[in-house]
Amino acid sequence: xxxxxxxxxxxxxxxxxxxxxxxxxxxxxxxxxxxxxxxxxxxxxxxxxxxxxxxxxxxxxxxxxxxxxxxxxxxxxxxxxxxxxxxxxxxxxxxxxxxxxxxxxxxxxxx
Amino acid sequence: xxxxxxxxxxxxxxxxxxxxxxxxxxxxxxxxxxxxxxxxxxxxxxxxxxxxxxxxxxxxxxxxxxxxxxxxxxxxxxxxxxxxxxxxxxxxxxxxxxxxxxxxxxxxxxxx
Numbered sequence: 667x668x669x670x671x672x673x674x675x676x677x678x679x680x681x682x683x684x685x686x687x688x689x690x691x692x693x694x695x696x697x698x699x700x701x702x703x704x705x706x707x708x709x710x711x712x713x714x715x716x717x718x719x720x721x722x723x724x725x726x727x728x729x730x731x732x733x734x735x736x737x738x739x740x741x742x743x744x745x746x747x748x749x750x751x752x753x754x755x756x757x758x759x760x761x762x763x764x765x766x767x768x769x770x771x772x773x774x775x776x777x
Numbered sequence: 778x779x780x781x782x783x784x785x786x787x788x789x790x791x792x793x794x795x796x797x798x799x800x801x802x803x804x805x806x807x808x809x810x811x812x813x814x815x816x817x818x819x820x821x822x823x824x825x826x827x828x829x830x831x832x833x834x835x836x837x838x839x840x841x842x843x844x845x846x847x848x849x850x851x852x853x854x855x856x857x858x859x860x861x862x863x864x865x866x867x868x869x870x871x872x873x874x875x876x877x878x879x880x881x882x883x884x885x886x887x888x889x
Contacts, residue, residue, distance in 0.1 A: 764825045
């Protein structure tokens with residue numbers, strides 16, 4: 667089976683940096699995704715990691731350690747529009763490559 | 778621009794009625810996912826197709842839910858009969874191979 671754990675809620679200040687952690691257990695890991703979802707909207711793709719290391723994309727970076735079953739999403743220079751839920755998702759090759767999501771982390775940005 | 782299209786966007790129905798949700802995946806995508814999202818459970822995978830063939834529907838209550846892809850441009854999710862506990866947002870997503878999935882805007886279902 668799969669377990670994907672991430673904190674339920676986090677709060678950070680505009681202009682600061684925040685790190686959202688995700689741990690997973692899966693029998694056939696084949697990649698990890700981060701999605702952003704604003705209230706009332708659809709999830710939108712942020713990043714994809716399949717090899718260990720850091721992937722940087724503007725203000726957002728995502729890190730993966732396959733041996734630890736661990737990833738984080740790092741958001742820099744926080745803006746009010748970054749207030750959203752951040753969803754960690756894992757692709758499982760032993761289950762036909764389907765994508766399973768964690769419950770998401772609600773991030774609140776304070777001015 | 779390419780996007781996943783879902784209809785209807787909102788649906789209110791009475792318990793016991795049949796509900797059909799439709800999804801048009803992005804042209805050329807060969808994988809289609811159906812997810813249900815609630816506050817309590819988050820995004821739950823209901824069904825998954827690759828090249829129109831159902832690969833996994835283990836997350837779906839079989840007695841009332843069914844998912845099909847009659848052709849490459851249409852995926853359907855049907856609930857019959859609907860129950861109040863089915864109230865949720867239902868998302869369809871499509872992708873190509875092992876790349877990321879793109880989500881539609883969802884169908885907000887309320888069963889009263």
